[in-house]
Amino acid sequence: MTRITWQGQRYELQEGETVLEALLRIGASVPYSCRSGVCQTCMMRAVAGDPGEASRHRLSEEQRARGAFLPCICHPQTDLELAPMQDELPIMATTVVSKTPLGDVLRLRLAPRKPISFRAGQFINVHAEDGVVRSYSIASVPTLDDGVLELHVRRLPDGRVSTWLHEVLREGDELCVQGPLGECCYVLGETQRPLLLIGTGSGLAPLWGILRDALHNGHTGPIYLYHGSRDAEGLYLHDELCALEAMRPEQFHYIPCVSGPNVSPDCRSGRASDAALADHSKLTGWRVYVCGHPQMVEETRRSVFLAGARIADIHTDAFTLSR
Amino acid sequence: MADSLYNRLGGEAAVNAAVDIFYRKVLADKRISHFFDNVDMSRQAAKQKAFLTVAFGGPNNYSGQDMRKGHAHLVSRGLNDGHFDAVMENLAATLQELSVPPEMIAECAAIAESTRSDVLCR
Numbered sequence: 001m002t003r004i005t006w007q008g009q010r011y012e013l014q015e016g017e018t019v020l021e022a023l024l025r026i027g028a029s030v031p032y033s034c035r036s037g038v039c040q041t042c043m044m045r046a047v048a049g050d051p052g053e054a055s056r057h058r059l060s061e062e063q064r065a066r067g068a069f070l071p072c073i074c075h076p077q078t079d080l081e082l083a084p085m086q087d088e089l090p091i092m093a094t095t096v097v098s099k100t101p102l103g104d105v106l107r108l109r110l111a112p113r114k115p116i117s118f119r120a121g122q123f124i125n126v127h128a129e130d131g132v133v134r135s136y137s138i139a140s141v142p143t144l145d146d147g148v149l150e151l152h153v154r155r156l157p158d159g160r161v162s163t164w165l166h167e168v169l170r171e172g173d174e175l176c177v178q179g180p181l182g183e184c185c186y187v188l189g190e191t192q193r194p195l196l197l198i199g200t201g202s203g204l205a206p207l208w209g210i211l212r213d214a215l216h217n218g219h220t221g222p223i224y225l226y227h228g229s230r231d232a233e234g235l236y237l238h239d240e241l242c243a244l245e246a247m248r249p250e251q252f253h254y255i256p257c258v259s260g261p262n263v264s265p266d267c268r269s270g271r272a273s274d275a276a277l278a279d280h281s282k283l284t285g286w287r288v289y290v291c292g293h294p295q296m297v298e299e300t301r302r303s304v305f306l307a308g309a310r311i312a313d314i315h316t317d318a319f320t321l322s323r
Numbered sequence: 324m325a326d327s328l329y330n331r332l333g334g335e336a337a338v339n340a341a342v343d344i345f346y347r348k349v350l351a352d353k354r355i356s357h358f359f360d361n362v363d364m365s366r367q368a369a370k371q372k373a374f375l376t377v378a379f380g381g382p383n384n385y386s387g388q389d390m391r392k393g394h395a396h397l398v399s400r401g402l403n404d405g406h407f408d409a410v411m412e413n414l415a416a417t418l419q420e421l422s423v424p425p426e427m428i429a430e431c432a433a434i435a436e437s438t439r440s441d442v443l444c445r
């Protein structure tokens with residue numbers, strides 16, 4: 001039996017249990033959110049023992065050198081002694097500057113009290129009431145938006161934090177965030193490269209940021225953005241994206257896709273990823289961004305790879321729900 | 324170590340160059356792609372790198388026992404000589420695509436071949 005040591009006490013791991021599951025079972029008060037190795041909220045250090053490569057491979061060299069690992073995806077083969085790692089991601093206060101409902105999606109703008117260094121397409125962890133944490137992707141570009149963090153939050157039925165952000169949070173309120181994290185960003189220094197952006201639902205948030213970041217940095221290569229939704233109301237930046245396309249008709253192509261039954265004439269019928277791959281079956285040399293529904297992201301990642309994009313040139317942001 | 328196969332191939336840079344090509348071939352190969360389904364792609368890419376490092380004679384800590392353990396769940400799903408041959412083919416085709424000289428391809432193939440009984444848990 002593998003054992004973990006937490007705050008001087010030893011506990012046995014049960015069959016198939018992750019370290020985080022064991023900690024929650026014994027009533028340890030530890031922060032967590034995605035439970036899938038993405039958001040880093042539960043990150044800890046292994047003071048003794050080997051947490052295994054799978055629980056570390058997405059962390060930076062620096063974090064790994066300090067013994068960091070992610071308990072939510074850790075099935076250790078050896079006994080482990082754990083230590084918290086709270087200083088890793090400081091919690092920062094922001095002020096809610098504006099809340100703009102766009103159908104089911106809330107466009108939320110937050111002004112950090114102290115400047116935060118971030119890039120469009122990264123994500124931050126939002127601390128809602130009762131210490132509940134959820135990740136949201138950054139749709140703004142710091143230099144274009146005065147350092148304001150813009151988030152696009154989709155309302156989910158009975159979703160704890162999304163509903164709270166939509167209904168309870170007020171303009172002028174304080175909201176605490178942690179981060180930024182993630183590397184789903186525009187890559188500088190290759191302005192001629194063709195870019196393919198594919199997103200479903202509020203998966204448009206990072207893509208909107210990456211798109212504006214690319215144009216702001218003088219990107220000259222073609223950019224194709226496929227945004228998918230079940231119905232036309234879900235294409236929540238339709239007018240802004242059409243306007244941008246009208247300004248740069250040679251370079252930027254916006255392809256709205258509706259997968260449900262009522263497809264208006266200016267939209268494609270079917271899934272965004274299918275439309276993108278039908279139009280671009282050879283992706284050798286392309287840089288690709290895929291964001292939104294986790295299953296769509298994983299399937300599309302594989303398809304664009306098979307279509308010729310290199311693994312290192314495929315950036316993804318899967319909006320994994322917390323269980 | 325200067326003239327080890329791994330170094331002659333180009334070390335880690337060679338592994339990185341080969342991994343995309345090799346993995347794409349494996350996923351596109353209907354004979355074996357089902358073994359690589361339902362696994363997170365970035366993790367898989369890391370495993371493909373581990374595989375190529377072994378085949379290139381590079382530094383690794385895998386014992387024969389580890390290779391057995393690592394593939395036992397695949398053997399119970401039917402992994403057999405035919406699948407092993409398919410991986411060998413994809414490895415050779417990848418190296419050809421990278422213009423690796425035939426003698427070095429043969430060396431890699433011999434290393435990979437030497438793991439057959441462990442991989443197939445015999």
Ligand SMILES: Cc1cc2nc3c(=O)[nH]c(=O)nc-3n(C[C@H](O)[C@H](O)[C@H](O)COP(=O)(O)OP(=O)(O)OC[C@H]3O[C@@H](n4cnc5c(N)ncnc54)[C@H](O)[C@@H]3O)c2cc1C
Nearest residue numbers: 135136137153154156157158159160161162202319320321
């Ligand atoms: C890296 C990352 C980036 C993200 N970026 C964004 C973003 O930019 N925009 C965005 O909108 N979201 C984003 N997400 C998702 C976001 O973090 C939240 O998961 C999402 O907002 C839902 O949180 P919630 O608290 O509202 O819902 P939760 O309370 O967590 O519930 C989620 C859904 O599951 C259902 N549910 C809950 N419990 C159960 C149960 N026991 N059985 C069955 N169903 C249940 C709920 O009804 C709800 O529909 C991102 C996620 C990650 C990991």
Ligand code: HEM
Nearest residue numbers: 355358359370373374377378385393406407410435438442
């Ligand atoms: C040719 C000799 C082979 C060698 C040297 C080899 C080597 C390896 C190595 C080093 C790993 C990584 C183990 C780890 O770090 O967890 C691995 C994993 C894997 N191998 Fe092989 N392998 C070989 C043949 C095969 C074959 C024939 C198949 C199937 C067709 C296969 C399928 C896999 C899969 C699916 C994994 C991932 C296992 C998992 O995580 O579930 N391998 N292999």
